Amino acid sequence: MIAEVIAVGTELLLGQTVNTNAARIGSGLADAGLEHHYSTVVGDELGRMVDAIRLALERADVIVITGGIGPTQDDITREAICGATGRSMVFSEEYADRLRRWWASRGREMPDSNLKQAEYPDGAQLLDNPKGTAPVVFLEHEGVLIFALPGVPAELEALLDLHVMPMLRQRSGEGLVLSRVIRTYGESESQVGEMLADVYDKSGNPSMAFLATAAEIKIRLTAHAATAEEAEELIAPFESAIRERMGSLVFGADDQTIESIVLGLAEQKGWTIATAESATGGMVASRITSVPGASRVFRGSVVAYDERVKRVNLGVSADLIEAHGVVSEPVAIAMAEGVAHFLEADVGIAVTGSAGPDPQDKAVGTMVIAVRTPEKAMARTVRLPGDRERVRTYTTTGALQLARLAMSGVWWSGEPKHGRWV
Amino acid sequence: MIAEVIAVGTELLLGQTVNTNAARIGSGLADAGLEHHYSTVVGDELGRMVDAIRLALERADVIVITGGIGPTQDDITREAICGATGRSMVFSEEYADRLRRWWASRGREMPDSNLKQAEYPDGAQLLDNPKGTAPVVFLEHEGVLIFALPGVPAELEALLDLHVMPMLRQRSGEGLVLSRVIRTYGESESQVGEMLADVYDKSGNPSMAFLATAAEIKIRLTAHAATAEEAEELIAPFESAIRERMGSLVFGADDQTIESIVLGLAEQKGWTIATAESATGGMVASRITSVPGASRVFRGSVVAYDERVKRVNLGVSADLIEAHGVVSEPVAIAMAEGVAHFLEADVGIAVTGSAGPDPQDKAVGTMVIAVRTPEKAMARTVRLPGDRERVRTYTTTGALQLARLAMSGVWWSGEPKHGRWV
Numbered sequence: 001m002i003a004e005v006i007a008v009g010t011e012l013l014l015g016q017t018v019n020t021n022a023a024r025i026g027s028g029l030a031d032a033g034l035e036h037h038y039s040t041v042v043g044d045e046l047g048r049m050v051d052a053i054r055l056a057l058e059r060a061d062v063i064v065i066t067g068g069i070g071p072t073q074d075d076i077t078r079e080a081i082c083g084a085t086g087r088s089m090v091f092s093e094e095y096a097d098r099l100r101r102w103w104a105s106r107g108r109e110m111p112d113s114n115l116k117q118a119e120y121p122d123g124a125q126l127l128d129n130p131k132g133t134a135p136v137v138f139l140e141h142e143g144v145l146i147f148a149l150p151g152v153p154a155e156l157e158a159l160l161d162l163h164v165m166p167m168l169r170q171r172s173g174e175g176l177v178l179s180r181v182i183r184t185y186g187e188s189e190s191q192v193g194e195m196l197a198d199v200y201d202k203s204g205n206p207s208m209a210f211l212a213t214a215a216e217i218k219i220r221l222t223a224h225a226a227t228a229e230e231a232e233e234l235i236a237p238f239e240s241a242i243r244e245r246m247g248s249l250v251f252g253a254d255d256q257t258i259e260s261i262v263l264g265l266a267e268q269k270g271w272t273i274a275t276a277e278s279a280t281g282g283m284v285a286s287r288i289t290s291v292p293g294a295s296r297v298f299r300g301s302v303v304a305y306d307e308r309v310k311r312v313n314l315g316v317s318a319d320l321i322e323a324h325g326v327v328s329e330p331v332a333i334a335m336a337e338g339v340a341h342f343l344e345a346d347v348g349i350a351v352t353g354s355a356g357p358d359p360q361d362k363a364v365g366t367m368v369i370a371v372r373t374p375e376k377a378m379a380r381t382v383r384l385p386g387d388r389e390r391v392r393t394y395t396t397t398g399a400l401q402l403a404r405l406a407m408s409g410v411w412w413s414g415e416p417k418h419g420r421w422v
Numbered sequence: 423m424i425a426e427v428i429a430v431g432t433e434l435l436l437g438q439t440v441n442t443n444a445a446r447i448g449s450g451l452a453d454a455g456l457e458h459h460y461s462t463v464v465g466d467e468l469g470r471m472v473d474a475i476r477l478a479l480e481r482a483d484v485i486v487i488t489g490g491i492g493p494t495q496d497d498i499t500r501e502a503i504c505g506a507t508g509r510s511m512v513f514s515e516e517y518a519d520r521l522r523r524w525w526a527s528r529g530r531e532m533p534d535s536n537l538k539q540a541e542y543p544d545g546a547q548l549l550d551n552p553k554g555t556a557p558v559v560f561l562e563h564e565g566v567l568i569f570a571l572p573g574v575p576a577e578l579e580a581l582l583d584l585h586v587m588p589m590l591r592q593r594s595g596e597g598l599v600l601s602r603v604i605r606t607y608g609e610s611e612s613q614v615g616e617m618l619a620d621v622y623d624k625s626g627n628p629s630m631a632f633l634a635t636a637a638e639i640k641i642r643l644t645a646h647a648a649t650a651e652e653a654e655e656l657i658a659p660f661e662s663a664i665r666e667r668m669g670s671l672v673f674g675a676d677d678q679t680i681e682s683i684v685l686g687l688a689e690q691k692g693w694t695i696a697t698a699e700s701a702t703g704g705m706v707a708s709r710i711t712s713v714p715g716a717s718r719v720f721r722g723s724v725v726a727y728d729e730r731v732k733r734v735n736l737g738v739s740a741d742l743i744e745a746h747g748v749v750s751e752p753v754a755i756a757m758a759e760g761v762a763h764f765l766e767a768d769v770g771i772a773v774t775g776s777a778g779p780d781p782q783d784k785a786v787g788t789m790v791i792a793v794r795t796p797e798k799a800m801a802r803t804v805r806l807p808g809d810r811e812r813v814r815t816y817t818t819t820g821a822l823q824l825a826r827l828a829m830s831g832v833w834w835s836g837e838p839k840h841g842r843w844v
Contacts (some may be wrong), residue, residue, distance in 0.1 A: 013458045015449030016631060019441050022463065027437030036435050037470055039463040041444070048459055055477075179436065190493035190535045200495050209432055209466065210494045211439070212574055220433065275725075281711025282704025285725045289703025292779050292810060294727070300735075301725035303697075303707045309722040309765055343731055357714050365528070385528045386553060388714060390576070420530060 008067035033175035049080035067151030178231035186419020274345035314338035329379035332370035471502035489573030600653035608841020696767035736760035751801035754792035
């Protein structure tokens with residue numbers, strides 16, 4: 001079965017509200033194994049709402065509408081369904097009584113405008129809403145199932161789970177959609193695309209997509225199958241091929257962030273971590289401390305923005321800075337060693353660089369990352385494209401990636417596949 | 423002119439990514455004074471993408487497409503534009519050279535797949551992208567303007583401002599649209615709405631909208647007028663009324679960030695700044711160092727995540743921690759004094775708190791901010807709602823807001839209007 005989503009509301013078009021409802025419905029439809037080709041936003045205007053529903057009737061088996069079924073004048077989704085299906089509006093005395101009881105049970109008299117919620121297109125059913133007064137309007141029209149749900153996210157979510165998903169699962173027979181996201185850092189989207197070109201050519205079910213988000217390139221595999229086991233079986237050979245091809249560029253899957261991986265490695269090794277940051281100005285520490293429970297292994301950080309702080313507070317010698325410049329591998333290693341000593345940590349992660357827009361010591365985009373563990377200390381220089389924020393964000397992820405490679409010993413072992421950005 | 427938005431990406435349909443791009447484009451179109459009737463999401467599938475563009479060609483004067491113009495195999499928006507307009511694909515040697523130079527300037531050879539980004543539908547122009555390699559594809563087809571932009575939010579945002587909005591403002595003819603954004607921190611959106619209810623009732627031209635973004639509430643005034651002077655005259659009385667009503671909750675306007683205001687104040691006073699962060703873990707320092715030239719006044723930071731670091735490295739006495747707890751005003755003040763002393767700065771900004779999900783010393787959401795200047799030191803305790811990320815983000819902005827109020831002497835003078843969140 002093919003589904004289509006229509007979200008109603010001028011505030012969505014104006015960008016005053018982000019359309020999280022469509023994402024919620026989309027994820028529910030995928031879970032229920034339905035294909036979903038289009039998702040449309042339309043303003044609170046009857047003619048255009050009717051057109052949007054008519055178009056969806058032509059191309060889908062299931063239409064999920066959200067918004068426009070409340071009690072105010074601009075709530076006209078019921079009218080639009082009547083318009084698109086050529087049905088008349090009827091009134092449910094039974095639902096009106098239920099509404100009156102709902103208000104009475106809260107010690108209040110019902111405003112008359114609420115009676116609008118007892119109206120429905122002829123032939124539809126009103127499904128109960130335990131979280132509010134607007135019922136789900138459910139209509140089967142010429143073989144197409146139409147659900148109209150409230151736009152309030154908490155009500156929408158509850159009603160999807162209570163009514164829509166069970167009905168769709170039952171009707172669609174078996175089958176579901178399963179996704180695996182493989183997360184990488186170190187190469188550009190185009191480079192990842194080239195590395196995986198032949199794997200991509202073999203894809204279909206699962207389908208394969210590349211997503212560039214902040215400093216990461218994610219590879220998403222999506223399989224349709226009768227059961228979760230079958231979907232996993234479809235995904236497994238593709239996941240293996242990708243992991244083998246990309247080697248240590250892959251740091252995790254699904255909701256594993258690189259910072260959570262780094263913290264997990266530290267716990268496993270019994271090591272504590274400290275960071276020394278110049279150009280990233282605290283971003284590595286912020287990312288690490290975004291993980292609940294980071295305090296078990298994370299000591300803290302020295303943001304050594306001023307050169308004097310590098311010397312006085314991290315103990316980087318003036319001679320070293322003089323000889324190599326502040327943006328250099330020897331200085332980065334000294335910062336990593338210095339902060340590990342100063343904050344009594346086992347692992348020191350250090351960043352120094354020239355983030356721009358004005359060059360500092362070295363050309364803009366030159367960033368040096370060093371990691372020190374009880375086993376070894378190494379540094380790496382990278383040249384990153386883009387503006388200040390981009391250079392800082394990439395370097396932050398790069399520092400976490402190198403910390404991961406260092407802590408697991410992969411960096412020292414000479415594994416070459418960690419990409420050009422770290 | 424009537425606009426339509428098409429966002430391309432199966433990840434949007436599956437609900438793996440929320441469609442913030444459509445909201446960003448919608449708000450831009452509204453600012454430029456364009457009507458906007460439909461916004462559609464379509465997956466990475468050529469036939470359906472062609473259909474979506476064809477439909478938009480029938481009902482809109484301007485089509486803004488986002489996504490699907492990167493270098494990988496699933497990026498097929500260019501092909502879909504060709505399909506919908508009946509144009510052939512051509513190749514820009516000039517843009518290919520530009521791409522090669524872009525990669526060469528970063529010391530790398532360009533992957534061949536990137537040449538895809540030098541392709542364009544016959545008759546289109548490629549508009550430069552200073553934030554990445556995918557250019558904007560701009561095509562005027564039978565009187566309809568088509569813009570195809572990358573889906574990476576930071577690039578999309580920059581390219582809307584750089585190319586799309588100026589071209590649309592120019593084409594939309596009569597008059598112009600001028601916006602002023604007044605930026606506040608310290609109260610909720612509904613509280614700001616109530617404070618300004620009577621101002622809102624008088625609005626029309628300029629229109630007035632409230633935008634909650636991260637920890638800020640922004641008030642946007644948008645005036646339509648024949649000239650910039652007339653638009654400014656329409657905006658001025660509203661801006662004055664809002665600033666008067668909201669007092670020190672207002673920290674800036676338009677592109678003034680609170681961190682740039684704080685740095686400007688420090689330069690003006692001849693003061694240097696250091697931060698000591700526990701619960702925010704480096705976020706205050708990251709925000710400050712996001713401003714180019716921060717090094718003129720920013721010394722650095724000590725992220726004292728571990729209690730031992732607060733004692734040993736910031737000199738907070740064990741007795742003080744014992745007596746008041748680590749999340750307390752005396753400890754926060756000692757951290758601010760300690761880091762100012764340790765990094766030899768004039769201003770110390772300190773944060774300690776319990777960001778959750780597990781309580782630490784005090785209840786989750788209890789955050790203490792202290793600021794020390796050469797004039798005085800004070801602390802303030804706030805109780806913030808929401809999850810860990812929200813609490814940390816709000817506290818970061820709150821710390822910068824209190825630094826602003828402290829450095830300008832407003833905090834000490836007892837000005838009461840700085841809101842419930844700082």
